[in-house]
Amino acid sequence: MNPATEPTAARSARRWRNRFWLLVALLVTVPALVLLIAAIRFLPDRPVTYDDPAEHFKYGSTGGERESGFPYWIWQVLPTVCAKHLPGKGYESLGMIFEPGKTLPVGVSQRRNLGLDRVFLNCAACHVSTVRASDTAEPKLYVGMPSHRLDLYAFERFFFNCAADPKFAAEYLVPEIDRAAGGIGPIDRYLVYPVAISLMRERLLMLKGRFSFVAESPPWGPGRVDTFNSAKALFAFPFERLPVEEKRGASDFPSVWLQAARKQRDDGAPMQLHWDGNNDRVEERNRSAAFGTGTTPPTIDMTAIGRIEDWLLTLPPPDYPFPRDAALAARGKPVYDRLCADCHGASGRDFKGKLVGHITPIADITTDRARLDSYTYELAVNQATLYAGYDAASREPRFERFRKTWGYANMPLDGLWLRAPYLHNGSVPTLRDLLEPVEKRPKQFHRGNDVYDPQRVGFVSNVAEANGHRFFPYDTTQAGNGNGGHSGAAYGTDLPAADKDALVEYLKGF
Ligand code: HEC
Ligand code: HEC
Numbered sequence: 001m002n003p004a005t006e007p008t009a010a011r012s013a014r015r016w017r018n019r020f021w022l023l024v025a026l027l028v029t030v031p032a033l034v035l036l037i038a039a040i041r042f043l044p045d046r047p048v049t050y051d052d053p054a055e056h057f058k059y060g061s062t063g064g065e066r067e068s069g070f071p072y073w074i075w076q077v078l079p080t081v082c083a084k085h086l087p088g089k090g091y092e093s094l095g096m097i098f099e100p101g102k103t104l105p106v107g108v109s110q111r112r113n114l115g116l117d118r119v120f121l122n123c124a125a126c127h128v129s130t131v132r133a134s135d136t137a138e139p140k141l142y143v144g145m146p147s148h149r150l151d152l153y154a155f156e157r158f159f160f161n162c163a164a165d166p167k168f169a170a171e172y173l174v175p176e177i178d179r180a181a182g183g184i185g186p187i188d189r190y191l192v193y194p195v196a197i198s199l200m201r202e203r204l205l206m207l208k209g210r211f212s213f214v215a216e217s218p219p220w221g222p223g224r225v226d227t228f229n230s231a232k233a234l235f236a237f238p239f240e241r242l243p244v245e246e247k248r249g250a251s252d253f254p255s256v257w258l259q260a261a262r263k264q265r266d267d268g269a270p271m272q273l274h275w276d277g278n279n280d281r282v283e284e285r286n287r288s289a290a291f292g293t294g295t296t297p298p299t300i301d302m303t304a305i306g307r308i309e310d311w312l313l314t315l316p317p318p319d320y321p322f323p324r325d326a327a328l329a330a331r332g333k334p335v336y337d338r339l340c341a342d343c344h345g346a347s348g349r350d351f352k353g354k355l356v357g358h359i360t361p362i363a364d365i366t367t368d369r370a371r372l373d374s375y376t377y378e379l380a381v382n383q384a385t386l387y388a389g390y391d392a393a394s395r396e397p398r399f400e401r402f403r404k405t406w407g408y409a410n411m412p413l414d415g416l417w418l419r420a421p422y423l424h425n426g427s428v429p430t431l432r433d434l435l436e437p438v439e440k441r442p443k444q445f446h447r448g449n450d451v452y453d454p455q456r457v458g459f460v461s462n463v464a465e466a467n468g469h470r471f472f473p474y475d476t477t478q479a480g481n482g483n484g485g486h487s488g489a490a491y492g493t494d495l496p497a498a499d500k501d502a503l504v505e506y507l508k509g510f
Contacts, residue, residue: 041187042115047301053311054143058099058106058124062308063301064294065111068203069118071196072110073184076103077176082162087154088469094158095149095222095448097130097141107147115192120294123308125150126225126253130450131418131459133322135466139450142318145418146253148223148426148459149448151472156214163204170194213239213247218479220250221472222448224426225292227251227274228375234291235382248480249374251275252426255415260313261351262412271357275424276372277409278380281401283309288383288399297387302396317348317415320508322454332506335499339492343410348510351412361407367485371424377404416510420458421447427476427483430458431507435500437493438484446471457504 006014047061079090087093096105104110107125111118129147130139162168174193178184184193210233213226220226226249232239239247254275259282262271270280279285286309290300337346343360345351362369379402386399408424422428429445430453445461448471453460464471476483487493492503 044112046112047304048110048112049304053307056304057122057143057308057311058128059102059104059109060122060304060307061109061111061301062122062290062293062295062304063111063299064120064122064290065109065118066113066299067296068294069111069113069120070200071193072117072119073177073181074173074193074197074200075108075119077173077180078159078162081167081172081176082158082165085158085161085165087151093469094155095147095151096125097128097139097149099141106141107150116196122293123256123289126152126292127256129418131321132451135451137451140321142418144257144312144315144317145255145415146223148253148420149450150253151220151222151448152225153214153220156211159204160208160211160214163201163208168197168201170197173197207233210234210236213242217248217250219472221474223421224250224252226374227292228379231288231291231383232379235379237379244479245370245373246376247374248370250480251371251424252421254411255317255419256312257315257317258313258349258351258412258414259309259315262357265357266352266354269357271351271411272359272405272409275408276375276405277357277359277407278375278403278405279401282313284399284401287387287396288402297390297396300396317418317510320417322452322508324508325505328502329505329509332499332502332504335492335495335503336506339490345412348412348414348416351414353410355410356412357410359405359407359409363407365408365485366487367408367423368425368427368480368482370480370482372406372408375404380404413507413510416507417457421445421461421474422458423483423486425481427474427481429461430456431504432456432500433458434486435492435495435503438487441476441483443476443483445474447474448472454508457508 045066047063047065048059050056050060079086091105092098096107098105104119106128107121107123108119109122124143126147127145128141128143129145129149130141132139170193174189174197177193178189211230213229213233216239217226229247229249232242262273263282265271270282273279273282273285279288286305287300290305295301342353343355345353345356351357362372383399383402387396388398390396390398416431420430422431422434426447428434428441433441433456442461446464447461448469449460449463449466451460451463451466464473475481492500495503
């Protein structure tokens, strides 16, 4: 019909109909557009990954950022805003390692999640470190060795204390982020960061409460963490009701090479893993370690962990890089075969031996018992609830292999030269010291120096400070730090000095 000849009533009805549909279109498309923009901004869950397995291990995401990740730019500005809670300048002062050209240290991974780049620790935080031939030499990075420089105690204190500081607020952090990031948009400035900052503060303060045992325990020093009291904290154990003997379990980071060979010992059973041998399944142990990287059963990235797991199965330790005396080492071999092989394996690559992967009771080994006592039956029971309800046939079945034990495990000694300081609590600085009777082992020494001592086999431990970095004074008389045990005729401490020197030379090849 020609609009000009349309009756007035019909025309007005048509106009209303058009307006109605325009309104409907607006009501539907505008929110849809906003949702779409928000979805593009906030929904993507993209880990930063690497094809090279060593790079993946050092910087790849295992899923922890989803649950625990710090927004990248908050991570970057905290050392400036909370400088007074750090022992020195930047994350380096916590013993973290920066490779050239990287903006994040080794062991910190990144993922786009909830509209932000988020970062958190991965396995490499505790299982990668450096060695230097001398004070002036360049550090060389070794993947899979204990992170003997990382001070996780100071790291936790830094974040907890910073969260409790009045400066942990949008008014201080946002301008720093703006500066560091080279300008941020209004959505980030007025919405994303203020919300992220307050969520992060709440979460850190909650964790500070749960990890109350950290504030109570003497500093662990670099290269150590209280593994299983941290696990208790995640289960919200009431620390005020636990006996103090249970709360001093600081343990040395171990090495993580050649995991496949640990799946079977001479009697066909798998080896007892962890210092006290409380678990005998490599995969379950790895998923347990993944809690240390901030993951939980729903957020763990099993594909990423699976890649690391498969790679660690056969990853060999690096060879000893300094000169060795072959003739002297050859004299050490029969000493090793006679005294050590039954418990520690035929060699650094062949782990056969009738007691390898078994547990030596505490009454025999008599090393410090605090780490053993820190792992309790109650904790084992709680761990057995993890992944309950997950498919038994999947790569993530319910935890079932944790057990309370009564001693320390006889482990293979592969890559031994990189595993100093020695014993489960890192209480003996060098191999040569471990072969001395207890009264001749150093009572005080320093941890955290990466300069190598090829004579005694370990890191230089009698220097308190170098290049502006203060090393950690380790005191063997403190609870949990005892350097006794692994001594007597069966452990080589009664040997003539010439045999000890030969044995140490031989062990450099492990
Ligand atoms: C916070 C530091 C930390 C992080 C992060 C960490 N680990 Fe560990 N790891 C340890 C400590 C400490 C032990 C020894 C635990 C004990 O017995 O007290 C250990 C033990 C191990 C062992 C067993 C060594 C043995 O022979 O018994 C393996 C394998 C291992 N970790 C792999 C991993 C993997 C894989 C990841 C990442 C998913 C990881 N770790 C993350 C600190 C860490
Ligand atoms: C009866 C079994 C047994 C015998 C024999 C034995 N060890 Fe051990 N060894 C252990 C146990 C158990 C531990 C762990 C103790 C701890 O950390 O508290 C250990 C720890 C070690 C460590 C520390 C490893 C690390 O990563 O820190 C070294 C090194 C070592 N032994 C070398 C030797 C040498 C060398 C001999 C022979 C002279 C020897 N052991 C004999 C059981 C044994």
